[in-house]
Amino acid sequence: MAEQKKSWEERLAGEPDELTIDFVESLSIDKRLYKYDIVGSIAHAQMLAQQKLISKDEFKRIKDGLIEISQKISEGKFKFDKKLEDIHMVIEAALAAKIGEAGEKLHTGRSRNDQVATDIRLWMRDEIEILQAKITLLQKQFVKLASRYVEDVMPGYTHLQRAQPITVAVYLLGFVEQLERDFIRLANCRSAGSGLNISPLGSGAIAGSTLPLDRKSTAKQLGFFDISYNSIDAVGDRDFCAEFIFDCALIATHLSGLAEDWIIYSSCEFGFVRIDDSFCTSSSMMPQKRNPDVLELIRGKAGGVYGSLMAMLTILKALPSGYNRDMQEDKVHVFAASDTVSQSLDIVRAVVAHTKFDTKKISAGLEEGFLDATALAEYLVGKGVAFRKAHGIVGLLVAYCEKEGKKLAELGLDEFKKYSPAIEPDVYERLGAANVVSKYVTDGAAGPKQAKEQIAYWNGQLAQR
Incomplete structure (x- = not known):
């Protein structure tokens, strides 16, 4: 040979x-x-x-x-x-x-320039479907976990400070919403009119061919929506690679945010969640340690995906028109971003499936932090007090409670009336975390009623995939 x-x-x-x-x-x-x-x-x-x-x-x-x-x-x-x-x-x-x-x-009639531009598109179309399937499985796992905690209340945080009471279920369903945006972004990347779903095959090295190639025939065979209409741009286009890695980067962002929450919530200082032992490690020196290393690595690996995005953009920056060998490096970063996100989606789904919320521990400290303060301000609005004035009244009441070592629900009616004559005995129906979440009425709010509605919605939506 x-x-x-x-x-x-x-x-x-x-x-x-x-x-x-x-x-x-x-x-x-x-x-x-x-x-x-x-x-x-x-x-x-x-x-x-x-x-x-x-x-x-x-x-x-x-x-x-x-x-x-x-x-x-x-x-x-x-x-x-x-x-x-x-x-x-x-x-x-x-x-x-x-x-x-x-x-x-x-x-x-073919160059490696249009050949590789075709190959990576074909691969990416399939890879997007795989990632979307994994996103859907993770969403279903979150919905399943949320259905166990529809009535259970936990603190909601802003600035990592206690803010308002929320149900555990709605907290979990927030991640389903994030993942849905990820799913849609990937769908848009793969859609009929996207740059990904356009066939460059037949563009040759840069100028097409003198041979009578039927580009629309190959595009149809390969399932592309259309062909590219400028051979120079076709062989040099890697916009879809940058878009795909950006989509991966946002998925990694969302998974990193979940990991950060649960790393904090699994600590002794919080004790809200229990990550299964099979997704933890220990210390080589400290025998008592139970470290959520899987979550920490999910958080850490997001940085690698961001690096792939920056590398891809830098590769494309200021390239001359047409194909350049720099583009050979595109696959290094496309594959790395996709592999990391794919693996992360798998491990997060497993972690979610084996995580439990310690509702007793959460309930024991639920009335700390004046989670019902906003509900009290809105109670005053219902009594005809302007919100900005109500906000000030409740701020003074919170300061008074801190000084006296009391919670809002522990104040007597006479103490309340010192700050506002609009406060009546029915105020106690609005105080306390459990009472607050039961009073939420807006669509998408964090109460049990809304949790049930959201669970029903997502069960219906995800069953269609």
Whole structure:
């Protein structure tokens, strides 16, 4: 068998330096695109046959050969040669070695520039569906956990200071809302009119081809919404990569926020949640330690996804028009961001499935921090007091309580009336965390009634996926 050569090797004198081979190869990264490269090549070959640029017999041999190569790769029986630089040349060389001259015709009218731009799009469309499925599974797990705590009350925090009482269920459902936005962003990235779902195949290296390629045929075969209409931009476009990594970065942001909450809530100072032992580690020195390392790593790995986004944007910054080899690095960061988020979604779902809220511990300290202060101000509004004035009255009452070591619900009516004659005996129905959450009436509020409505809504929505 003749030694396999790179497609451009005749142009240059001598062999490439080993350092060059190691430095320019992308095979170690892009070989995961092999299925998409083969699918794209079969579509391209079929179009070539339709346009009578190759014979029907040559197309059959090309197709059969590519399928055999795909099977060998999937079975781990294929030998990759980094001297061929990338997955495109590896597959083409293997095909030519297998079927002869017909394999050498596969690259007719095609460049690696439009080829890789097609492959990464095909991969990304599938990867988005995988991430969306994992998001949905995590959302379902949150809804399931929320359904156990519809009536249970916990403090809500702003600035990490106690603010107003909320149900545990609505707290958990807040993450379902965040994940829904992530789901929608990914859907938009993959949608019919997006830059991702446009076929660049047939754009060639930069200027298209003098051969009668039917670009819409390959686009239709590969399920693209349309073709690109400027060959120069088509081979240089990686906007969709930056958009995809941004979507991954926001998913990582949301998972990091959850991790931060539960790291705090699982500490002795809070004791709100109990993370299962199977998702914790201990200390090599301190035998009592029970560390939520999984959550800490979810929080830490978000930084890597942000780094991928910044790297992608920096790669694209000030590139000359058309394709540039800098773009080879796009896959490093696209794959890294996706892999991190995919793994994080899996582990978060497992953590959520095995986490319990210590409602007794939460209830024991629930009346600390004047969680009912806002409800008291709104009570005064209901009595005809202007909100800004009511706000001031309650502020004075809270200061008085702190001085006397009392809670608002522990004040006598005579003490209340010193600050506002509008306060009546019914005020006690509005004080205390449990009373407050039962009085929430706005849509989407944090009470038990709204929790039940939200759970029913999400069960219905998620069942359709």
